[in-house]
Amino acid sequence: MSAFPFPSSRARLLALLASLTTLTGCTVGPDYRGAPSVAGGGANTFVRAPDTGIVAAHAPSTWWIALGDPKLDALIVQAMAHNQDLRAAQARLRESRAQLQQQQAAALPKVSTDAAALRMREPDLSGLQSLQSDTSPGTQPGQPSSGTNASQGRGPLQFYSAGFDASWEIDLFGGTRRAIEAASAQADAVDADLADTQVSLAAEVAQAYINLRDQQQRLALANRSAELEQQTLALIRQRRARGVVTDADVERQATQVENTRATLIPLDEQITESLDQLAVLTGQPPGALDQQLSTPAPLPVLPVSVPIDNPATLLRQRPDIRAAERRLAASNAQIGERTADLFPKVTMLGFIGSNAADPGHLARKSALTWLGAPYLQWDILDFGRTRGGIRQAEASRDEATARYTQTVLAALQDANSALSRYGHQRERVARLQQIQASADRSAALMRQRYDAGASSLIDLLDTQRGQFSAQQNLVEGKADLLKDYVSLQKSLGLGWAK
DSSP states (O other): OOSSOSHHHHHHHHHHHHHHHHGGGOOOSOOOOOOOOOTTTTOSSOTTOOSSSEEESOOOSOGGGGGOOHHHHHHHHHHHHHOHHHHHHHHHHHHHHHHHHHHHHHTSOEEEEEEEEEEEOOOOOHHHHHHHHHHSTTOOTTOOOTTTGGGSOOOOEEEEEEEEEEEEEEOSSSHHHHHHHHHHHHHHHHHHHHHHHHHHHHHHHHHHHHHHHHHHHHHHHHHHHHHHHHHHHHHHHHHHHTTSSOHHHHHHHHHHHHHHHHHHHHHHHHHHHHHHHHHHHTTOOTTTTHHHHOSOOOOOOOOSSEEEOOHHHHHHHOHHHHHHHHHHHHHHHHHHHHHGGGSOEEEEEEEEEEEESSGGGTTSGGGEEEEEEEEEEOOSOOTTHHHHHHHHHHHHHHHHHHHHHHHHHHHHHHHHHHHHHHHHHHHHHHHHHHHHHHHHHHHHHHHHHHHTTSSOHHHHHHHHHHHHHHHHHHHHHHHHHHHHHHHHHHHTTOOSOO
């Protein structure tokens, strides 16, 4: 049986659908106007940029290539492919995109199909009716009742049904569109989170690699310094045997030797920790990189100048700022999603199918059944629940606005601080280079005096020990400058795959 048996009813149904469709252009809630402007975000230069070592130019995302170390390049590539934190971020991105797909599908009709086959046999009630006949007045025992044949069970009854059900909630006031808008912005935010993970990962691998090379260089210098101090101790003991020096001089030098040897232990421990850290960062178990990286190698070479963009570019490319802006857009869309709950919801329900007692008759026109009906739902009295949800969404939007502003300010502070540290460390390294050059000249002059017999071997060894100390300080200073360079690239939001 049709729910709309007359053509005029069908025409009215089609007219209703057409009129409802024209209303779907209405979208309640505030439209997103973009993130608020933050003071200082549009400046042409950073206020803490040093006078030297920095040039205003486009900064490449793969900043580590400028260091000219193929092993570091290979480690970062391997980390980008196998790091587990990065894989978890990639999984979260796939999850958010799947949620967006679900929201987009919610705007479309839902169609399902069903089929059923029923076979039933009525029970045989002849025995029961015979018993009733025997006990009824005027009936002799054993005499059959006149209705016995009629009470025999009938053959199996058959019923077959197949059809399609459909439902479609018409998005009259844009609640579904706002939900899609929010889900899309959330997916973009998770995409930015993935880029932020890449930025942090590249910086962390570079920092660990620089630490490893720094520790290896300082360990080698400490070993050489310990050898010189041991030679000095042997000479002092010889002079003590001749009565030239006292026992206190011997003990003082012996203490110096042991102090230097004691510094070797933590350096060796730090090298092991750096190797294990690099292995885990690249998705491998501890010890996997020992054979590859245990041989000492020099520090990467810092480029002569470092290109940086202006703060406005920083705001566009830094992933954590982009993530905060996208979450702000999502919270703004959620206001409209909650506002749509104030208005009625219309769902179109429909069914078309076929019912017959024989499966071969399902295709007949007489077996066709269909139904179409609009369903209206409107929470007229909800005691403020919907408006409470709207106020909650507005508060979430205000929180997201504050978080975005704070993220921008923190990013600008991070970049300016990194630039300041980099500039000051460059000056420190320049001073350390001057100190080492002076120590080298002093050692060369002392060697000449020793060769000419004008100074003792102890004086020569003492000067060489000072030379090694200056070299250690310079190696450590260069390593700190390299790490400041890495921190600068991270603060600029570089290191993610565009």
